[in-house]
Amino acid sequence: MKKIEAIIREEKLESVKNLLEALGYHGMTITEVSGRGRQKGIPLKWGSKEYRLDFLPKLKIEVVVMDEDVSPAVNAIVRGARTGEMGDGKIFIIPIEDAVRVRTGDSGTAAV
């Protein structure tokens, strides 16, 4: 069981969600986050002054899947979120020890 944590552009949520849904991954959690990557934000010009905007608004999507589903789900997110420009985001894959469904008390695979 793995958690996929993807930081994406805000405007790419719809396309990522639709691609994940098409593969049957319905459950996900979205958080509004601010962050920066290796480029330390983006340079902007105000008149002649250079300015660096270092934290940019992004969305974090969290999806928990079975081990064998990691690669198709990650592919879907990459396809949905990519523009080819800097700032497309990053995906982290984290092992999950267990999961519990609150309504039934089911745990493990059955709870995901």
Added chain:
Amino acid sequence: MPINAADTAWVLISAAMVMLMTPGVAFFYGGMVRRKNYLSTLMMSFITLGLIGLLWVIYGYSLCFGADKWGIIGGLNFFGLQGVGQTPSTVYANTIPQLAFAAFQMMFAVITVALITGAVVERIKFSSLLVFSALWFTLVYCPVAHWVWGAGGWLNKMGFLDFAGGTVVHITAGVSALALAIILGPRKGYHEGERMDPSNIPMVLLGAGILWFGWFGFNAGSALTSGGLASSAFMTTYIAGAAGAVTWMILGWCYQRPSVLGVATGAVAGLATITPAAGYVQPIIGIPIGIAASLIGFYCMAFRSKKTRIDESLDVWAVHGMGGTFGTLAAGFFASLAINAGGRNGLFYGHSAQVLIQLAGIASVWAFAFAMTWGLGKLVDITMGLRVSPTEESVGLDISQHGERAYGGWMR
């Protein structure tokens, strides 16, 4: 004529009410854009209170209401408000100080420029918008205001009816919005199905509420006296706003849900549409005009978004342009000398030619506003560029144009 204290008080209060409509437009539009462009959208409207107000007192009032030149523009005899003082004008509103008239008219010029900005939100470069606004005010608003309201203006002489600006304000703003949106192109992601959800619908409703309140100054104030005509226009205005709001609610219900955004838009559609007719028609005629306003606005909006690729983002054309057009035409049918002895009779009162006069005025102002805006927009685009860079657009105009965020400081 001597100054009438009641008339003066009413027109000054009306001017202040119309002034408040510009922040009203700011919130009405601001709440409809994405959060990253909230401040920039507010700013586009709000700054017109400064920029256009200054241009108005320097030369705008004179171009609109100065001594007529060939029926198309006012002269510069009121340049810098010289000769505009505490005594009434001999030509306009002769029971109130000319300064009160000039102040009242100033608020109309300010809000008209603010209305256009709804078409270009989320992507226009602020500096370019300022230059465009100044040019547009000078070369579109001032001439049209003179044609319609200036003594000697060619439409005025023809007997064209526009009580409070359905043509001068709403047609010019709506048609120009359409032209400018076409030149500017769609927002990034507009055709790619990116979500462009409104950031704050409560603010849209607040803005609509302020507009509705201010509209009594706009329409009833346009009587320029405080008596029966102002009262008639006041009631007519309210009725059309109410009919517009209820009709849009029902339309929303037919297709989905009665949305708050829809009701706010419907009220504004009703109010914009009654504007040219408010002081010429029987108050109860506000009902059919208000209903028609929302039907026209709703379906024009649907047409614009579904059948064209034009991203006229906040539908200034559908609501104000088409509303102003229909209202101006309706005045040609429903106007009655029994309501306003200074007006004319419309088709239903035995003067069918009035409809043709209204159509001639509508067609000329449409053509003039569209062509001029096209030219001015292209000029600004070629010289300084109308759009922000793609990066600035992604980041949002609040940060890229103004260096501020609407909420939560730097980190939002």
